[in-house]
Amino acid sequence: MTAAISTYASMPKPAARLATAPSLEAINMTKRFGSFTALDNVTMEVPAGQFHALLGENGAGKSTLVKCIMGFYHADEGDIRLNGREIKVGNPKDARANGIGMVYQHFTLVPSLTAAENLVINRADAPAVINWAAEKRRLEAFLETMPFRVPLDTPVSALAAGEKQKLEILKLLYLDQRFMILDEPTSVLTPGEADEILGLLKQMALKKEITVVIITHKFREVTQFADAVTVLRRGKHVGGGLVSELTTDQMARMMIGDTPIRATAERKAVPHDKPVLDLAGLYAEDQEGLPAIDGLNLTVHGGEIVGIAGVSGNGQSELVEVLSGQRPLQDGQITIHGQQFVPTRDHYDKFKVFGLPEEPLRNATVPRMTVAENMAFRAYDKPPMSVGWWLTPGPMRARARELIKAYRVKTTSPESPIENLSGGNVQRAVLARELSGSVDVLIVANPCFGLDFASVADIRAQIMEQRNRGAAVLLVSEDLDEVLELADRVAVMSEGKINYVSPVSATDRHTIGQYMAGH
Amino acid sequence: MTDSALATVLIAMIGGAIRVSTPFMFVALGETITEKSGRINLGLEGTLVLGAMVAYMTSYKTGSPWLGVLGAGCVGMALGALHGAVCRLPRVNDVAIGIAMMSFGVGLAFFFGKPYIQPTAPRLPSVPIGEWIGAPPALRVALDVNPLFLVGIAIAIFLWWAFKNTRWGLILRTTGDSAPAARAMGIPVDFVRFLATSAGGFLAGVAGAFLSLYYPGSWNEGLSSGQGLMAVALVIFARWDPLKCVIAALLFGAAGALGPSLQSIGITSGYYFFNAAPYILTLLIMIASAGSKRAMRDVPGELSMSR
Numbered sequence: 001m002t003a004a005i006s007t008y009a010s011m012p013k014p015a016a017r018l019a020t021a022p023s024l025e026a027i028n029m030t031k032r033f034g035s036f037t038a039l040d041n042v043t044m045e046v047p048a049g050q051f052h053a054l055l056g057e058n059g060a061g062k063s064t065l066v067k068c069i070m071g072f073y074h075a076d077e078g079d080i081r082l083n084g085r086e087i088k089v090g091n092p093k094d095a096r097a098n099g100i101g102m103v104y105q106h107f108t109l110v111p112s113l114t115a116a117e118n119l120v121i122n123r124a125d126a127p128a129v130i131n132w133a134a135e136k137r138r139l140e141a142f143l144e145t146m147p148f149r150v151p152l153d154t155p156v157s158a159l160a161a162g163e164k165q166k167l168e169i170l171k172l173l174y175l176d177q178r179f180m181i182l183d184e185p186t187s188v189l190t191p192g193e194a195d196e197i198l199g200l201l202k203q204m205a206l207k208k209e210i211t212v213v214i215i216t217h218k219f220r221e222v223t224q225f226a227d228a229v230t231v232l233r234r235g236k237h238v239g240g241g242l243v244s245e246l247t248t249d250q251m252a253r254m255m256i257g258d259t260p261i262r263a264t265a266e267r268k269a270v271p272h273d274k275p276v277l278d279l280a281g282l283y284a285e286d287q288e289g290l291p292a293i294d295g296l297n298l299t300v301h302g303g304e305i306v307g308i309a310g311v312s313g314n315g316q317s318e319l320v321e322v323l324s325g326q327r328p329l330q331d332g333q334i335t336i337h338g339q340q341f342v343p344t345r346d347h348y349d350k351f352k353v354f355g356l357p358e359e360p361l362r363n364a365t366v367p368r369m370t371v372a373e374n375m376a377f378r379a380y381d382k383p384p385m386s387v388g389w390w391l392t393p394g395p396m397r398a399r400a401r402e403l404i405k406a407y408r409v410k411t412t413s414p415e416s417p418i419e420n421l422s423g424g425n426v427q428r429a430v431l432a433r434e435l436s437g438s439v440d441v442l443i444v445a446n447p448c449f450g451l452d453f454a455s456v457a458d459i460r461a462q463i464m465e466q467r468n469r470g471a472a473v474l475l476v477s478e479d480l481d482e483v484l485e486l487a488d489r490v491a492v493m494s495e496g497k498i499n500y501v502s503p504v505s506a507t508d509r510h511t512i513g514q515y516m517a518g519h
Numbered sequence: 520m521t522d523s524a525l526a527t528v529l530i531a532m533i534g535g536a537i538r539v540s541t542p543f544m545f546v547a548l549g550e551t552i553t554e555k556s557g558r559i560n561l562g563l564e565g566t567l568v569l570g571a572m573v574a575y576m577t578s579y580k581t582g583s584p585w586l587g588v589l590g591a592g593c594v595g596m597a598l599g600a601l602h603g604a605v606c607r608l609p610r611v612n613d614v615a616i617g618i619a620m621m622s623f624g625v626g627l628a629f630f631f632g633k634p635y636i637q638p639t640a641p642r643l644p645s646v647p648i649g650e651w652i653g654a655p656p657a658l659r660v661a662l663d664v665n666p667l668f669l670v671g672i673a674i675a676i677f678l679w680w681a682f683k684n685t686r687w688g689l690i691l692r693t694t695g696d697s698a699p700a701a702r703a704m705g706i707p708v709d710f711v712r713f714l715a716t717s718a719g720g721f722l723a724g725v726a727g728a729f730l731s732l733y734y735p736g737s738w739n740e741g742l743s744s745g746q747g748l749m750a751v752a753l754v755i756f757a758r759w760d761p762l763k764c765v766i767a768a769l770l771f772g773a774a775g776a777l778g779p780s781l782q783s784i785g786i787t788s789g790y791y792f793f794n795a796a797p798y799i800l801t802l803l804i805m806i807a808s809a810g811s812k813r814a815m816r817d818v819p820g821e822l823s824m825s826r
Contacts, residue, residue: 092703092705093705096705104703106699108697108699108700108703108704109697109700110692110693110696110697110700110701111696111697111820112692112696112817112819112820113689113692113693113696117683117689120689121686121689121690121693121704122704126686126689127686128685128686128687129684129685129686130684130685130686130689132684
């Protein structure tokens with residue numbers, strides 16, 4: 001009866017206690033899922049103590065490669081060599097035993113456990129009865145040797161994102177996993193925190209204490225911290241080498257290949273002095289009844305994009321939900337053109353408010369309804385799509401065909417369920433629905449999250465076009481580069497408030513980062 | 520109402536709280552273990568009733584009430600194990616299975632229990648604590664406690680300690696709070712939940728033994744009257760904390776003793792209304808805890824009510 005548990009307890013300790021950084025080679029790795037080849041004869045070599053970046057667009061095979069190394073997948077072909085010796089990684093436990101660890105995009109810490117409990121329970125040889133006094137002493141001693149520390153007795157759910165990320169990394173070091181794979185580790189951090197953590201890891205790598213593979217989209221992090229890169233595209237190794245010998249342009253070209261990229265939309269000089277959307281003293285609560293939006297004031301003028309930057313979890317999602325009627329407003333007033341706006345369907349039509357929320361498949365579509373039906377959400381109850389109480393499928397389908405063509409939505413037919421479309425195409429379909437009429441106010445949240453380069457350029461151009469036509473655009477994005485590229489003015493959101501507003505031309509990344517951290 | 524009558528009511532309620540609370544306590548502690556692992560077992564009402572019947576039958580046949588307690592625990596564990604085993608199948612909902620298990624347990628108990636309604640089985644002894652400490656005679660009856668009450672408190676203290684200070688405790692909480700994290704650690708999530716549900720079933724079975732072998736102390740079909748379900752509500756009220764489970768069980772016990780103790784001083788009007796006190800309490804607790812967002816912060820993250 002206790003078999004499975006005792007297997008867990010007797011899990012191999014990190015057998016070879018690697019005091020120094022290991023080297024790792026993944027050689028000629030191939031992984032097929034049915035007829036689809038996710039990874040095609042890819043080789044990645046990471047010498048001991050290197051800070052190695054793994055680049056590629058979504059779906060290029062980066063996660064497949066690291067999941068093969070971590071033992072989640074079994075590669076169909078190829079070898080993994082640790083310190084020159086071939087190793088078999090059949091499951092994540094084997095990877096662990098070999099000192100290979102990974103920090104996932106979604107934290108694998110247990111929220112209700114404290115930092116100390118999280119560290120101890122992750123140890124393979126956690127004692128049956130834990131002597132906390134002794135463990136705490138040992139943990140303190142361990143933290144003394146580390147470049148950063150976290151409060152040990154706070155439940156993880158109460159830690160800030162940056163502290164959680166540090167704890168994830170401390171966990172790997174505590175378990176003596178000195179080959180560490182980091183999957184987009186900085187997406188939840190402020191630029192300052194990201195630089196701090198990556199800088200400290202870089203120093204440890206330079207001292208040959210750890211070897212790091214980092215999966216990232218951000219060239220800034222590659223050029224600043226990485227020694228070498230491996231670039232993947234469509235499952236193939238398309239380039240790599242020392243960062244010092246490559247330009248970002250070359251790396252970008254390797255990532256995208258020959259796909260034509262729509263040029264960045266021109267920012268036309270439009271007068272933007274007329275306030276359109278005005279948010280005054282907004283208050284809203286999160287799921288647990290704590291203030292998520294805490295006295296927020298912001299004005300967006302016609303013909304401008306105001307970008308809200310901030311570390312995720314500072315009330316941005318809640319703000320978008322309030323504006324789209326998904327979350328009740330506790331207090332405050334939303335006005336458009338000086339008239340009170342209540343997020344209802346009537347007011348959406350009356351004030352010409354349109355939106356592209358984050359995760360559109362979840363927030364802006366009914367996944368199992370067809371593309372045509374989803375595209376008709378804003379107009380199905382108005383002629384020509386309806387006659388009195390009755391819907392008329394003909395015009396609905398005809399309209400969908402027009403939009404699919406105009407916005408280049410790739411779908412087998414207007415009748416297929418929208419959930420079958422790829423992320424970029426769902427995004428385009430929703431944009432088509434929202435932008436096909438005349439737009440006064442546009443609310444966009446993380447519009448390019450997880451999309452490939454071509455879709456990103458396309459969608460950003462559409463947003464810019466609406467601005468040029470005179471719409472007031474509120475852009476909420478966790479990607480600071482996106483805000484800096486698109487916005488006319490940047491507003492920083494921290495702890496439910498806007499604590500900094502500035503024209504983009506009059507500020508810089510460092511200043512914004514300071515305000516993102518709440519200073 | 521005179522002072523002495525009030526004192527009588529209070530003493531009767533304290534005695535009642537101690538007597539009536541024990542099954543609540545055991546079921547609630549069992550459900551706490553199960554829910555801490557990330558699963559809800561609503562079937563404990565069925566486990567309770569079947570446990571009561573098996574305990575009575577075993578005690579009648581063997582002459583040993585303690586063997587009855589053991590038998591009830593084992594049958595409870597078997598029902599819990601069945602729940603745990605069915606729930607590890609893909610796309611099975613633990614709440615639905617729990618309701619099915621409730622009917623199953625009650626049905627089995629009624630089916631096999633028919634011949635044992637009439638005969639009298641040996642009952643569990645009580646510990647006369649009142650006599651030992653030389654309490655006034657009025658209090659002595661109230662302080663005649665069953666050893667299971669003390670065992671229940673000991674289990675609660677042990678669980679409270681073990682959740683924090685043992686590897687098993689941490690594994691259980693990890694499984695209940697974040698299955699992906701548990702899997703990344705190599706913890707067999709389904710197996711932990713299977714064990715937790717079985718352990719919860721054992722305690723609920725023992726609770727049934729208390730019902731048939733001590734208070735009220737006989738086997739009949741109306742024995743439990745929903746106490747197993749109320750105990751599940753009680754776990755929410757106690758916010759998954761074993762020590763608070765004890766306090767909540769005492770509160771429910773006192774509420775349950777309200778009707779009989781008022782009757783003992785001659786207040787008979789509204790007898791059925793006062794007897795309904797625990798049910799009304801359950802309802803109020805459910806409304807209060809549904810309204811309070813803060814209470815939901817202690818919910819194990821994997822529980823289907825929090826997702």
